[in-house]
Amino acid sequence: MHRDGDRAMPGFGRRDLLKAGAAAGVVGAAAGVVGAAAGVAGAVAAPGSASAHGSSHGPADRIALVNGRIHTMDKRGSVVNAVLVEDGVFAEVGRDVPRGGPGLKVIDLRGRTVVPGIIEGHVHIVSLANRPGYHVVIENARDVREIQELLAKRRRGVPRGEFVTAMGGWHPNMFAERRVPTLAELDAAVPDRPVLLFQNFSGPARTNSLGKAFLETASIPVVVAADGTIAAGAQSNAALYHLRVRQTFEDKKRSTRDAMAYSASVGLTASLDQVLFPTPGPLAPTQSLSNLDHYRMYDPWLAVHADGDAIVRLQTNFLHNQNDVNLPELKERLRNVFPLFGDDMLMTGAIGEWGAPGDGSGAAWLEAQRVIAQARWRNTNRALSLAQFQNIVAAYEAVDAEFGIKDLRWTVHHVPFVTRELLDRLGALGGSVQVGTFRYPSGTAGASGSPLRSILDSGIPHAGIHMDGVHIAPLNPFFGLYYAVTGRNALGDLINDGEQVTRAEALRMFTVNNAWHLSMEDRIGSIEKGKLADLVVLDRDYFSVPAEDIKRIRPVLTMVGGKVVHER
Structure with missing residues (x-):
């Protein structure tokens, strides 16, 4: 027994x-702080290695997808009827796509809508994998x-x-x-x-x-x-x-594969994971679903990737929660891990959701910003109020004056309240925002909102959307798109009136704009020649269905790096 x-x-x-x-x-x-902190970076291949650019998951031969309505999300917002995929990238987009020939597999889309692979810029999918x-x-x-x-x-x-x-x-x-x-x-x-x-x-x-x-x-x-x-x-x-306490490592690998498969099934082809509240060491009965060992939680995903079985892209941020102004753990992480290290299926990312607790205040939080800037890392912090957003932008400006951060893509996530002045100041630092749509399941009118329209109208570049799944909100991005477009929650109540955006704007925030937050806008986020072949074929037209049907859209085919990873 x-x-x-x-x-x-x-x-x-x-x-x-x-x-x-x-x-x-x-x-x-x-594990010890130094060795464990290097775990993710040390276990994935360096750029240019044999597993880079999706070769670990073996793209098929030349594939032409024809007779569709393919929304490229390029700068012109082009809509084409065909694309050609070769060696895992888009080789041709539009009129030059061949419709036959040796070694060519042709997929007739029969008029279906195609969009780029959707990118989640703030999520906790590694927790789902555990x-x-x-x-x-x-x-x-x-x-x-x-x-x-x-x-x-x-x-x-x-x-x-x-x-x-x-x-x-x-x-x-x-x-x-x-x-x-x-x-x-x-x-x-x-x-x-x-x-x-x-x-x-x-x-x-x-x-x-x-x-x-x-x-x-x-x-x-x-x-x-x-x-x-x-x-x-x-x-x-x-x-x-x-x-x-009963989970084996093989159990965790199975859950990781399940998480990847679900992600592909809802059209989510890449995620920027924000970790969890750090809880190193043995499990305890007091720990919640958001507590996992933030050194070892990646191990099953790393193992699945090493097996060549990863089917969606993952970039991992690193959250640190020490109030000690000396920041020993954060400093060891920065000494022993390389940012953006890995391949196009799995790589390290930034410091975030935060480098120290405080959300814009406190000696440890302020020192963490200086340490991250000195190490030349990308950086993310959350703002849950306007005061926090003000404090974060002011701190970023102070750090920029000391070290220069305009090329580092420092961002602020959640941002339930914004002002044009703060967005302008953040944009002048080379930064941007990720606005949360996690109010969809349980949000109410009058509570902290999602200022999507205000953010886009400010002109700040690269503004993205995030759902903040998988604890307080769904992973399925179509719930976030529905909320962004309608301003309505899961009950159908209008809770974000005046901040709705168009369907094209919402999709752009969830694709090419979010690619910038992963420092991968030259490789993913839009359907353009030379980019990695990530796309989603939808079961109905996102751009024309009644608004209530947006949250019921499901992919009939998802492709990552030229490989079909979901099909129904």
Whole structure:
């Protein structure tokens, strides 16, 4: 039997016990600051190596996509009917694309809309890649019945005793009933495997009968209500712990592949990951979904990449949370990691979501800006209020006067409040903003907003959109596009009136503008000759469908570096 303290988990055997021990060993091994900080940079290939430019995932022979409406997102906003892909890049765009010939595979788009691969400029997808259990993303379900169907489908092939999970990224407002399935409804969908649904960072959560029986008798018992509800906070975190401690490294690789596959299925071809609250060392029952070892959390993604199985692009930022003004951890990171090191499928990025806590204030935060500038790194900070945005811009100006940062692309994310003056000052420093659309699931009118229109009208270059998934918001970018265009939340309430943007503007912010935030605008973000062949074929026309249908758009084909990575 698989033991958790002195209680058995139904359906677990000796082999599972060994797996649990191995998982605890992997998670509990805390690496030294210097070696671990260099982990991501040291484990991926340098630019120009054999795995650069997507060769690790083997683009197909010459492919022509014809008879489509292909929105290139180039500077002219060109729409063409065909593209040619060779060796993983766009070889021809428009009228010179051949329609036949030796070695040419032709895909007839039959009038479908094509857009560049969508880029998420502020996300936590590496956390999704570390989800425990056999995870399923439920953010696209419309009601409880569809959640049940997704869970039942995921259950197929899950070993007896293993959990089926759905964690983070969704909110009850996204479902018709404004709730998740009860214990009885989870039992009806998955009667013979334990289930755990987990909301936000620290719950609440909900489980079925098998999950209830296990969690209530675990070494750290979890209180489960009759309807399967587990209270937010300590109880939900303890339930999460019992699943995490059982994860093996192979489990994490499976979850990583699942995260990549889901990303491709919603047209998200590249992501800039912002890490999590740093939690090095062993797992603990007090840790939430947003706590992972920020040295070791990349390991399964690195392993999948090394296996040649990465199908979407990832750039990794590095978040540091030390209040010590000497900033020992940040300084070691900067000494031992190279920015933009790797290949086009996986590379290091910037310092962010922040280099020290403070959001624009405090001695440690201010010193972190100086240290990052001296090291010549790209830098990102979040602003959750107008005062924070003012403080960050003023600090950037002070650091620029001392070290010069105009070529480093220092940015500010979230920015629920802006002024034209602050945007002008940030733009003069060579910086830009990423505006959050994470209010879609649960935002209300009158709360902090998403000043999309104000930002675009200011003229600041390269303004991008981010959803900030996968804890408080979905990963699916079409929810963000819907919110940006309509100003409406998941309930259909108008909560961002006056700040809506056009469909073309929203898509540009999610593609070529976001490519700038990854320092990759010369390689991705638009469909242009010589760029990497990332594109998405849609099941309906984003530019003409009723606004309510934008959030229901799904790719029928996703291509990354000339390889079809999703098709239906």
